[in-house]
Amino acid sequence: MLDLAGATVYRGVLGYGAKNRLHKSGFLGLSEDLPVTISVIDTEVKIRRALPALREMVSEGLVAMTDVEVLHHTSGKGKK
Numbered sequence: 001m002l003d004l005a006g007a008t009v010y011r012g013v014l015g016y017g018a019k020n021r022l023h024k025s026g027f028l029g030l031s032e033d034l035p036v037t038i039s040v041i042d043t044e045v046k047i048r049r050a051l052p053a054l055r056e057m058v059s060e061g062l063v064a065m066t067d068v069e070v071l072h073h074t075s076g077k078g079k080k
């Protein structure tokens with residue numbers, strides 16, 4: 001939908017928030033405020049274009065961007 005190459009979501013089991021409280025799983029590992037990291041690698045232009053949609057989705061948290069050097073990339077297509 002946002003024309004990004006892809007994303008990976010990492011769900012944390014414990015986090016420390018800006019409001020000085022721990023976010024952790026409750027009964028049966030369920031919680032609605034566990035920490036989540038979403039890693040997106042694409043061009044800066046495409047990521048900046050997606051930021052307005054991201055701001056609508058994230059009501060609380062941190063958004064950071066950094067340069068990366070891609071050393072190897074393969075899609076796995078064509079391998080048997």
